[in-house]
Amino acid sequence: MHLEFRRRKAEAKRKSDFVPFPPSAFHLPNSVKVMDYDFFMGEALKEAQGALARGDFPVGCVMVHRERIVARGSRTGTRDSGRNELDHAEMAALRQLVSLNAELEPAGVTVFCTMEPCLMCFSALILAGIGEAVFAYEDAMGGGTGCDRSQMKPLYRDSPIRVRPHVRRSESLALFRKFFADPANRYWRGSLLAQYTLGC
Numbered sequence: 756m757h758l759e760f761r762r763r764k765a766e767a768k769r770k771s772d773f774v775p776f777p778p779s780a781f782h783l784p785n786s787v788k789v790m791d792y793d794f795f796m797g798e799a800l801k802e803a804q805g806a807l808a809r810g811d812f813p814v815g816c817v818m819v820h821r822e823r824i825v826a827r828g829s830r831t832g833t834r835d836s837g838r839n840e841l842d843h844a845e846m847a848a849l850r851q852l853v854s855l856n857a858e859l860e861p862a863g864v865t866v867f868c869t870m871e872p873c874l875m876c877f878s879a880l881i882l883a884g885i886g887e888a889v890f891a892y893e894d895a896m897g898g899g900t901g902c903d904r905s906q907m908k909p910l911y912r913d914s915p916i917r918v919r920p921h922v923r924r925s926e927s928l929a930l931f932r933k934f935f936a937d938p939a940n941r942y943w944r945g946s947l948l949a950q951y952t953l954g955c
């Protein structure tokens with residue numbers, strides 16, 4: 756009987772402690788919308804598919820500010836003619852962002868890349884003051900986001916840029932597998948990245 760009393764008392768206490776979420780908790784104002792990482796990476800993947808269809812390395816990129824895509828880019832310059840290491844997807848999107856002349860705060864921009872940005876692109880994102888870089892497939896050969904910035908000069912060392920890896924990784928990886936499996940594509944053929952990708 757004594758035990759039953761204690762059980763009931765404990766149950767009554769649990770019930771009185773229960774406070775339901777106020778309805779307002781489910782109605783966030785527009786300014787604090789939760790970023791839909793999967794959706795925006797899907798848009799970057801569309802850019803990468805476009806590059807692959809042209810015979811270019813399948814890297815795509817979109818830049819997002821307040822839940823809106825403000826710039827997009829895809830890799831060009833990886834076919835045999837006109838090959839270069841400047842026309843990376845992130846650089847193309849950055850150029851587009853600059854051309855907008857928009858009064859937007861770069862720290863509020865999130866960049867979605869289907870492959871981890873290289874050192875050049877990661878540095879350019881830092882210099883531009885971009886707030887967050889999200890990528891799908893890691894670049895095992897030339898990725899720049901994992902480097903130890905603690906020994907670098909203040910501009911790089913103190914950048915508050917956030918990095919989020921592996922959003923929709925497998926879909927991006929599938930595009931790179933297609934690229935490297937096609938003998939017509941010679942860019943980075945036989946490289947560490949090609950071996951890593953085909954061995955994944």
Ligand SMILES: [Zn+2]
Nearest residue numbers: 843872873876
């Ligand atoms: Zn790059």
